[in-house]
Amino acid sequence: MQHQRVKKVVIAGGGTAGWLAAAALSKQLGALIDIELVESDAIGTVGVGESTIPTICSFHALLGIDEAEFMRATQATFKLGIEFENWGRDGDRYVHGFGHLGKANWMAEFHQFWLHAKSLGFGGDIGEYCLETQALNARKFATSEKPGLNYAYHLDATRYAQFLRGQCEGRGVKRTEGKIREVRTHSESGYIESLLLEDGREVAGDLFIDCTGFRALLIEDTLKCGFEDWSHWLPTDSAFAVQSELVGPARPNTRAIARSAGWRWQIPLQSRMGNGMVFCSDYQSDDEARAQFLEEIDGEPLFDPRLIRYRAGRRKKVWEKNCIALGLASGFVEPLESTSIHLIMIGITRLMQLFPFDGITPSLQARFNQQSRDELEKVRDFVVLHYKLTEREDTEFWRYCRHMQVPASLEERIALFRESAQVHRTADELFRTDSWVQVMLGQRLTPETYHPMGRLMSEAQLRQALQALQGNIQRAVAELPAHQQFVDTYCRAERPEPA
Ligand SMILES: Cc1cc2nc3c(=O)[nH]c(=O)nc-3n(C[C@H](O)[C@H](O)[C@H](O)COP(=O)(O)OP(=O)(O)OC[C@H]3O[C@@H](n4cnc5c(N)ncnc54)[C@H](O)[C@@H]3O)c2cc1C
Structure with a gap:
């Protein structure tokens, strides 16, 4: 069974995860495999998941999606970052913008220079050195041929699944509507053989993708992969x-x-x-x-x-036997940094890279599971950071968050920044140094020391360099149209019928 060629893929579930998988697999591998997607109109989808991060743009490019058409179909707007209010202390505000901060050099990141300026009494807010944050504050936006703003989208989740379904048309994806009653497995190997629907139809395949949301019908109900609970670090439920x-x-x-x-x-x-x-x-x-x-x-x-x-945590294995879980079936880190749709996309990309055309092997499975785990743990740490760094003591909930133990990996990062303003980041990590810096500074984590690079410049030189950076950003923002105006001309959607 392990070395059986994979010719037919069955996707269980037609939410964002299911239709993204169908759209990408049919676009890239449609000539090599058959794809059938089973979804239940009676059960429906989770219906949330509307804020995204910039990686969605490259994934859409891979699918050949026309941006304006996608935006009209999903009532989408542009997103330049997240505005956090009341997190460090009640009344605080900071922005995690999608862009770069200032200008770094090979020895020191930009914030090291900025910290030196702050110690001398100038430099303003760190957000003044991020084009996206300044455009966000001014509520301005435009796309551009040249490298311009880094952005993502806000979209309607239900319309997005419908739009993706439309992308699959003509690419041979078979859609089967019906409720899965039973997942049938091979008596010896335990591999999934078919999905039995309530009306008696049976959908057989070689590889099954579990996109059944929190129900996790295949990966958990059937294959019992187990769940690692993270609710002590991410207590919202x-x-x-x-x-x-x-x-x-x-x-x-x-x-x-x-x-x-x-x-x-x-x-x-x-x-x-x-x-x-x-x-x-x-x-x-x-x-x-x-x-x-x-x-x-x-x-x-x-x-x-x-x-x-919901419950925060991860499925202990996301690839078990001939089943791969994507989306909510694979685990969940709450939506504070809008990472779930990204994790689906990166999971699909990995599946296409490691696709078991000639049969499932333990080494492919192990690679897939390890990468998925590493990625989710790093996203988890970044989200936990927001809670841990609160200074709020005004409710029991915030007191818990402020004083909770955090994963050792995160504790090290916090200590590194507190002691030396350094940010540790591995090469394949989703959130860049500048994201960590914006959140850590935004939540009042003040470094005790910083890199001496800034001190090598005279005060006048440093002041001039920072003013030049601020000035460039202000000029660029002044030229942008209002976000609403840009949306209206670029991708204005029909007003939907009242629900
Ligand atoms: C409160 C909240 C807010 C969120 N906000 C964001 C956000 O801002 N950004 C972001 O990236 N992500 C967000 N997410 C996550 C995001 O919603 C999901 O990652 C995304 O919608 C994918 O969901 P899914 O397709 O895995 O599951 P679902 O949407 O639940 O789809 C499950 C599918 O399986 C089908 N199904 C289930 N059981 C059966 C059965 N027995 N027979 C047949 N079909 C079945 C259902 O009909 C459905 O089609 C949020 C999640 C929550 C809970």
Whole structure:
């Protein structure tokens, strides 16, 4: 069974994970494999997952997606970063922008020079050296042929799955609607042989991709891979989500506003606002959270908020026997840095690179599992950082976060920055040095010392260099159109029918 050639792939689940997998596999490998996707209209999808990070642009390029067409179809807007409010202390604000900070040299990152300037009493805010952050603050945006702004999108999750389904048309992906009742396995090898649907139809294949969301029907219910729980580091376990009428022009950023037992998000689309509140049920009841959430929504909610439960953690193996889990079935780190769709995309890319055309081997599986684990652990550390670095003591939830033990890997990074302003980052890591710096400084982690490179410049030289960088950014931002204006001319969507 292990060395059986893979000719047919069955994708279980038609949410963002399932349709992204179908779109990418059919585009790149469609000539070599048959693909069938099974989804249940009765069960539906999780319906959230609307904020993304810039890697989505290169994945779309791989799929040959036309940007303006995609944006019209999904009511999308542009995203230049995330605005964090109340995280370090109540009333604080900082931006994690998608761009680079200032200008580094080979020996020292830009923030080392900036720290020296701050010790001399000038230099302003670190965000003044990031083009994306300044454009975000001014609510401006444009795409450009030359290397311009780094950006991602806010999109409608349901429309995105439909759009991806459309991309599969004409590429031979077979869609089967029906509820999976049973996953049938080989009596000796335990390999999955077929999915039995409630109406008696059976869908057989060689390789199965589990995209059934939190249900994890194949990888967990059937293959019992086990789950490593991270809720002691990421204690939120619930979210309310609701859409509301859009009030005013759409900002080019997600907002993440810390609340008493978690945080709430605002994700602006062309036609509506996506709102959510993530909270920890140990510290806040559903009723309290719901009331707090609804009280703070701008614009009329379009329906009753939905409650979603989750658990932070990872599936111990995401490739087991002839099953690979993607999306929520593979694990979940809460949406604070909008990483889940990226993780799906990187999982699909890895699958295409390691695809077991000539049969599944233990070494391919081990490689896939190890890379997936490394990646998710690094994303986890970055998200935990936001909670750990709070100075808030005003609620039990924030006191817990501030004083909790964190993974050793993160503890080392925090100590390194605190003691020397250095950021440790491995080559294949998602979040760049500048992302770590923006969050650590934004949450008041002040380094005790910094690299002496800045001291080699005279004060006047340093002042002049920083002013030149700020000036270049200000001039570039002044030339950009308003974000809403750019969206209206570039990719204005039809207004949807009222829900
Ligand atoms: C509160 C919250 C906020 C989030 N925000 C973001 C964000 O801003 N950015 C981001 O990148 N990610 C975010 N995510 C994650 C994101 O929603 C998911 O990664 C993404 O939607 C992919 O989901 P999925 O396809 O794995 O699962 P789902 O959308 O749940 O799809 C599961 C599919 O499996 C099918 N299925 C299940 N059981 C059966 C069965 N028995 N028979 C047949 N079919 C079945 C369902 O019908 C459905 O088609 C968020 C998640 C949560 C919980």
